[in-house]
Amino acid sequence: MGFLDTLLGRTKPVQPNLDVLFQLPSAAVTLEAATGFTPTGTGSVCFRPVEGRAFADVEKDVRELLDMSGAKSGTLPVEVTKDSYGFTWLVSSHMSTEVEDLVTDLHAVNSALVDNGFGPQLLCTLVAFRDEQQRRLALVYLFKRGTFYPFAPLPGERRDSGLELQIKGVLEGDLKMEQDLSRWFPVWGAPGL
Amino acid sequence: MVARTRYAPDRGLTVRMGLTMFLLGLVFVAFVAAIIGISAAVHASDGAIVFFAVVLGGGLAIGSFFYSDKIALSTAGAQLVTPQQAPELHGIVDRICALADMPKPRIAISPTDLPNAFATGRNSEHAVLCVTRGLMRRLTPEELEGVIAHEMSHVAHKDVMVMTVASFLAIIAGLLIRFSFYGELFGGGGRRGGNNNNQSALPILLIIMAVSIVVYAISFLLIRLLSRYRELAADRSGALLTGQPSALASALTKVSGSIARIPTKDLREAAPLNAFFFAPALSAQQAQSKLGELFSTHPSMEKRLAQLAKISQQLGQH
Numbered sequence: 001m002g003f004l005d006t007l008l009g010r011t012k013p014v015q016p017n018l019d020v021l022f023q024l025p026s027a028a029v030t031l032e033a034a035t036g037f038t039p040t041g042t043g044s045v046c047f048r049p050v051e052g053r054a055f056a057d058v059e060k061d062v063r064e065l066l067d068m069s070g071a072k073s074g075t076l077p078v079e080v081t082k083d084s085y086g087f088t089w090l091v092s093s094h095m096s097t098e099v100e101d102l103v104t105d106l107h108a109v110n111s112a113l114v115d116n117g118f119g120p121q122l123l124c125t126l127v128a129f130r131d132e133q134q135r136r137l138a139l140v141y142l143f144k145r146g147t148f149y150p151f152a153p154l155p156g157e158r159r160d161s162g163l164e165l166q167i168k169g170v171l172e173g174d175l176k177m178e179q180d181l182s183r184w185f186p187v188w189g190a191p192g193l
Numbered sequence: 194m195v196a197r198t199r200y201a202p203d204r205g206l207t208v209r210m211g212l213t214m215f216l217l218g219l220v221f222v223a224f225v226a227a228i229i230g231i232s233a234a235v236h237a238s239d240g241a242i243v244f245f246a247v248v249l250g251g252g253l254a255i256g257s258f259f260y261s262d263k264i265a266l267s268t269a270g271a272q273l274v275t276p277q278q279a280p281e282l283h284g285i286v287d288r289i290c291a292l293a294d295m296p297k298p299r300i301a302i303s304p305t306d307l308p309n310a311f312a313t314g315r316n317s318e319h320a321v322l323c324v325t326r327g328l329m330r331r332l333t334p335e336e337l338e339g340v341i342a343h344e345m346s347h348v349a350h351k352d353v354m355v356m357t358v359a360s361f362l363a364i365i366a367g368l369l370i371r372f373s374f375y376g377e378l379f380g381g382g383g384r385r386g387g388n389n390n391n392q393s394a395l396p397i398l399l400i401i402m403a404v405s406i407v408v409y410a411i412s413f414l415l416i417r418l419l420s421r422y423r424e425l426a427a428d429r430s431g432a433l434l435t436g437q438p439s440a441l442a443s444a445l446t447k448v449s450g451s452i453a454r455i456p457t458k459d460l461r462e463a464a465p466l467n468a469f470f471f472a473p474a475l476s477a478q479q480a481q482s483k484l485g486e487l488f489s490t491h492p493s494m495e496k497r498l499a500q501l502a503k504i505s506q507q508l509g510q511h
Binding site: 005006007008048049050051052053054055084085086087118120121123124142144145157180182183185186188 | 207210211214276280284285287288290291292293294296297334335338350351354355426433434435436437438439440505506508509510
């Protein structure tokens with residue numbers, strides 16, 4: 001924020017950075033090779049809905065778009081859930097081998113919102129992973145910072161911080177990881193994780 | 194392709210705020226010029242009064258700037274809380290910070306039942322966000338989110354810094370009034386007896402006092418005006434951030450509605466913190482008259498609701 005904006009009490013809404021998402025498939029390969037975590041094929045986009053008709057219409061369009069592409073490839077329809085904080089999650093499920101398709105879907109949601117002027121409403125995108133011991137892991141993409149961070153929930157709202165830091169080290173070369181650990185906010189109960 | 198934006202700044206508000214700050218600056222320059230002019234005409238003892246006022250005033254301003262978070266927390270009797278102690282509240286703040294790309298502030302809860310919230314601290318890294326138990330009890334999560342987004346906008350706009358700088362002048366003028374008053378009482382009488390050169394000391398202290406009183410009065414009104422504009426700006430940014438202006442509006446009506454029903458003892462205790470509160474604790478009684486609005490740190494409920502309704506309408510347009 002510039003000096004003048006401070007002086008005049010203005011904030012410019014932060015626009016998201018979308019193209020980084022396409023680095024996910026190659027990062028998934030690195031992750032599997034190094035730690036044994038494989039994609040579950042599920043991913044979700046989280047955004048803050050805006051009140052009023054305009055946003056409701058955009059949201060409807062996005063869902064129809066995803067359902068159409070899902071019907072073509074024979075995958076499950078998109079699931080829409082609202083969390084207790086009032087944020088909407090669009091969950092897209094693919095086969096675990098179709099990471100590229102998943103990322104394309106997620107990107108479609110994001111760009112639909114951005115094209116309609118609702119880019120600042122995007123919170124994060126999440127891609128789920130599992131390993132042989134059924135440990136859960138998500139790579140969370142923060143739109144506003146253009147960075148990723150790992151989130152490994154344990155039962156009872158605890159995080160496996162050791163695993164998260166290990167994953168950060170593994171993926172450092174493939175993805176821009178979030179260096180400020182205070183930005184790794186937990187997404188408890190995120191749908192699709 | 195350039196995505197269209199639905200978040201155009203409010204030019205009218207920007208212009209009015211800029212004008213207010215310009216006027217404050219003008220008063221400041223005039224004040225300094227007057228003091229220099231007066232001091233040039235007198236001997237050291239009166240110049241020393243001005244010097245002490247500036248040093249002490251500067252010290253007070255810098256002190257309150259650097260310790261604003263600690264002062265506000267202890268005045269409110271608030272305790273910092275960890276994510277384990279208040280997971281719900283931390284969850285809301287986490288999300289708002291991620292949406293706005295801001296560092297997360299420390300979070301505190303004040304045990305009072307007065308429904309309110311404030312954010313303070315000299316910059317985003319040292320910010321503290323405090324909500325009261327009364328606020329959390331009364332508001333739905335969506336309304337609470339609206340209030341927190343409003344407070345986080347204050348942090349983003351660096352309102353503590355802006356208001357400290359703006360108040361600096363008023364602090365010095367206030368101190369000068371006091372100093373010259375005591376100077377009059379104790380200094381003037383003693384000196385008049387010994388040295389006939391000091392005949393001029395009395396009127397000059399009076400002039401300094403008069404100038405200071407005028408400056409204090411004008412800058413006080415301008416600071417209040419600025420504060421009201423900053424509140425409107427925070428409402429606006431907060432509503433755009435969450436995309437839910439109506440939730441913020443409903444929080445506003447709930448908060449000020451219940452403030453009116455709370456015993457006055459609590460209200461007076463809360464008065465010094467008003468400038469940083471979400472809604473001032475005295476608003477219900479004060480907002481009745483036009484004059485009351487002139488002295489108020491917050492815009493009237495009608496103005497805030499009208500602005501939020503306008504934003505809601507803009508956001509809903511295709």
